Amino acid sequence: MKLPLSDFRPVPKLVTTVTPIAGPSLPFIDAHNHLGQFGGGWDKRPPQAFFDHLQTTGCLHYVDLDGGWGEEVLDDRLRRFKALAPDRYRVFGGVNWALWAEEGAAFPDRAAGRLRAQAARGAEGLKIWKPFGLSVRDDTGALAAVDDPRLAPIWDTAADLGLPVLIHVADPVAFFDPITPENERWDELGNHPEWSFPPPDYPPFDTIISGFANLVRHHPQTTFVGAHVACYAENLAWVSALIDECPNLYIDFSARIAELGRAPRAARALMLRHAGRILFGTDAGPDPATYAIYARFLETADEYFSYSPDPVPGQGRWRIYGLHLPPDVLAKIYHDNAARLFGLPRRAGAKDNTQPPRRTP
Numbered sequence: 498m499k500l501p502l503s504d505f506r507p508v509p510k511l512v513t514t515v516t517p518i519a520g521p522s523l524p525f526i527d528a529h530n531h532l533g534q535f536g537g538g539w540d541k542r543p544p545q546a547f548f549d550h551l552q553t554t555g556c557l558h559y560v561d562l563d564g565g566w567g568e569e570v571l572d573d574r575l576r577r578f579k580a581l582a583p584d585r586y587r588v589f590g591g592v593n594w595a596l597w598a599e600e601g602a603a604f605p606d607r608a609a610g611r612l613r614a615q616a617a618r619g620a621e622g623l624k625i626w627k628p629f630g631l632s633v634r635d636d637t638g639a640l641a642a643v644d645d646p647r648l649a650p651i652w653d654t655a656a657d658l659g660l661p662v663l664i665h666v667a668d669p670v671a672f673f674d675p676i677t678p679e680n681e682r683w684d685e686l687g688n689h690p691e692w693s694f695p696p697p698d699y700p701p702f703d704t705i706i707s708g709f710a711n712l713v714r715h716h717p718q719t720t721f722v723g724a725h726v727a728c729y730a731e732n733l734a735w736v737s738a739l740i741d742e743c744p745n746l747y748i749d750f751s752a753r754i755a756e757l758g759r760a761p762r763a764a765r766a767l768m769l770r771h772a773g774r775i776l777f778g779t780d781a782g783p784d785p786a787t788y789a790i791y792a793r794f795l796e797t798a799d800e801y802f803s804y805s806p807d808p809v810p811g812q813g814r815w816r817i818y819g820l821h822l823p824p825d826v827l828a829k830i831y832h833d834n835a836a837r838l839f840g841l842p843r844r845a846g847a848k849d850n851t852q853p854p855r856r857t858p
């Protein structure tokens with residue numbers, strides 16, 4: 498009898514070390530997360546319950562990317578969450594791309610003006626969501642490139658205001674391939690067909706990611722945080738070269754330990770080489786089970802374990818290996834890099850083991 502592959506859930510018989518680890522060994526800053534749909538729906542619960550819960554996880558400061566592009570959501574988060582615990586929470590604003598069609602050539606300057614207004618209300622960063630490069634269109638209906646020079650006022654204004662730009666473009670490379678049995682995200686695309694971006698309806702992955710690299714290169718005064726391992730976790734040599742080239746680039750590795758952990762030697766080399774430029778974040782709400790898995794990945798030498806709390810991990814049926822990072826690197830990644838970027842206090846008793854990135858003129 499031949500069983501359908503979708504029923505295959507192999508339980509490894511490998512006998513390995515399983516380090517008991519309940520969460521990060523250091524107080525940490527979660528630099529990529531949400532409160533709404535992608536953050537466990539905490540926006541619908543009493544804010545005090547959120548901060549009480551956060552306290553139990555060891556998270557010192559939570560970056561909420563859900564501020565939106567107007568005033569309503571932003572003001573709600575500022576009033577209910579930021580006001581309650583200003584040292585433990587910040588929220589980012591956004592760009593309303595839909596206004597390009599009506600504002601025409603005036604759009605970039607007006608978008609920059611709206612960013613100034615959001616910053617004046619209390620937004621502490623700019624979040625760019627993945628439709629940029631995939632489906633955002635200009636006033637003529639043409640697809641806007643990620644490195645479109647007309648948009649410079651937005652990036653220059655972020656630099657002017659001292660706001661980091663946390664940017665997610667494209668998606669896993671396999672989402673841009675047809676859904677065939679060779680597609681390594683077959684499982685995930687089967688569950689989420691809306692995440693499939695095959696040609697000719699969407700630009701190729703390479704076009705989007707090259708645009709991202711150019712964007713970071715062309716705006717050296719703007720600090721970018723390349724979400725999800727600079728949006729290209731499948732190619733750590735490419736990511737490492739871009740970090741080397743661009744002192745204004747940080748990365749986070751939220752939602753990508755499945756990628757890093759299946760290439761543990763390259764991932765460890767990346768973390769060691771760029772220890773001052775990597776931010777911790779999970780993109781999964783303040784979830785203790787997820788924090789524990791990330792800690793196991795970063796801190797232990799455990800082998801071949803699941804990257805997800807789910808019985809069938811969502812991104813693909815493979816397992817990962819721990820990086821066993823040294824304490825000084827863990828301190829930077831868990832806390833010190835984000836603290837420097839956001840102007841938060843250093844850890845009590847910590848020596849300043851980070852260097853601000855050098856700026857190119």
Ligand SMILES: [Zn+2]
Pocket residue numbers: 529530531535562780
């Ligand atoms: Zn996210």
